[in-house]
Amino acid sequence: MCCCNANKQASQATVQDPVCGMNVDPVNSSGSANYDGKTYLFCSAGCKRRFDADPMQYLASASAGTSVCCSPNQAIGAL
Numbered sequence: 570m571c572c573c574n575a576n577k578q579a580s581q582a583t584v585q586d587p588v589c590g591m592n593v594d595p596v597n598s599s600g601s602a603n604y605d606g607k608t609y610l611f612c613s614a615g616c617k618r619r620f621d622a623d624p625m626q627y628l629a630s631a632s633a634g635t636s637v638c639c640s641p642n643q644a645i646g647a648l
């Protein structure tokens with residue numbers, strides 16, 4: 570139904586660094602943080618430090634900027 574399904578499959582190997590937007594290979598990540606039940610990986614210790622200082626700043630901008638095909642309202646309604 571939604572193109573997000575294809576995106577999930579394609580991005581299984583890497584996760585996005587919420588701070589700088591880079592794709593990070595979980596095997597080669599330089600740091601990780603748990604926030605709100607999710608694990609976030611970072612390309613460098615510097616990105617992790619910035620995330621730790623203010624997680625909401627990066628999570629808010631990520632959810633607002635990366636959703637091209639699914640509107641936030643739809644996602645909330647589905648849950």
Ligand SMILES: [Zn+2]
Pocket residue numbers: 586588589590591611612613616
């Ligand atoms: Zn980074």
